[in-house]
Amino acid sequence: MTDAKPTVRPDRRAELAAGLAQVRARIADACATAGRDRSEVTMVAVTKTYPASDVLVLAGLGVTEVGENRDQEAAGKAAEVAAAGVTPRWHFIGQLQRNKCRSVVRYADVVQSVDSARLARALGAAAAAGRERPLDVLVQLSIDGDPARGGALPGSADPDAGLGPVAEAVAGAAGLRLAGLMAVAPLGWEPQRAFARLAEVAREFRAAHPEAVALSAGMSGDLETAIEYGATHVRVGSALLGMRSTLR
Numbered sequence: 001m002t003d004a005k006p007t008v009r010p011d012r013r014a015e016l017a018a019g020l021a022q023v024r025a026r027i028a029d030a031c032a033t034a035g036r037d038r039s040e041v042t043m044v045a046v047t048k049t050y051p052a053s054d055v056l057v058l059a060g061l062g063v064t065e066v067g068e069n070r071d072q073e074a075a076g077k078a079a080e081v082a083a084a085g086v087t088p089r090w091h092f093i094g095q096l097q098r099n100k101c102r103s104v105v106r107y108a109d110v111v112q113s114v115d116s117a118r119l120a121r122a123l124g125a126a127a128a129a130g131r132e133r134p135l136d137v138l139v140q141l142s143i144d145g146d147p148a149r150g151g152a153l154p155g156s157a158d159p160d161a162g163l164g165p166v167a168e169a170v171a172g173a174a175g176l177r178l179a180g181l182m183a184v185a186p187l188g189w190e191p192q193r194a195f196a197r198l199a200e201v202a203r204e205f206r207a208a209h210p211e212a213v214a215l216s217a218g219m220s221g222d223l224e225t226a227i228e229y230g231a232t233h234v235r236v237g238s239a240l241l242g243m244r245s246t247l248r
């Protein structure tokens with residue numbers, strides 16, 4: 001890193017401003033349609049594969065929440081952004097290996113992708129040792145219950161992967177604060193069906209954990225439906241920053 005404030009092409013700035021205006025309008029329209037207050041929905045800008053300079057431009061346009069899905073990429077990007085004097089809230093939204101927990105707790109403010117009790121315990125230990133304030137955690141839920149694709153399993157008593165046991169492990173970890181649920185609509189499911197199912201699980205979940213009110217659902221292609229079904233956080237990448245050249 002040689003330059004803490006990378007120069008940005010003026011056309012990139014205009015591109016990001018246009019993408020942001022569009023996404024903000026979509027969120028506002030979806031809130032109006034759903035009869036929800038706009039302040040109930042937070043946009044997390046998913047900047048994976050895009051450079052720190054884009055994060056700085058977005059922050060300059062008022063974006064305060066940023067999402068990343070790989071520790072190696074996120075750690076460097078967060079350091080670059082911090083070196084420029086900008087401090088968004090970083091959300092870790094990708095599959096997390098236990099050996100990466102010590103790194104992630106140093107820059108992340110929220111981890112949205114905890115889906116096993118073992119991971120919760122490892123993250124809790126890392127957070128207790130490596131940061132002053134508790135780390136906000138969303139439990140990632142599997143909407144279709146397919147154990148192969150990740151996500152805690154609602155209605156399962158599995159001590160490692162069941163939604164109840166994962167939530168208990170998060171709630172019981174000194175370094176963590178259980179903040180809510182996250183999910184991705186399964187491939188091949190209509191967003192309507194996926195988010196209706198998610199809303200049902202979230203309702204039961206909140207009965208057991210009334211403080212865990214965050215519901216992170218919806219991406220570029222389906223954020224309107226997610227907002228209709230109660231999302232408090234939408235994770236938006238390509239609609240803001242452009243299509244990624246890789247499939248993640």
Ligand SMILES: *Cc1c(COP(=O)(O)O)cnc(C)c1O
Nearest residue numbers: 046093219220235236237238248
């Ligand atoms: C990449 C990613 C997103 C953003 O997806 P887009 O379709 O680009 O908006 C959201 N959530 C997760 C978990 C992701 O990995």
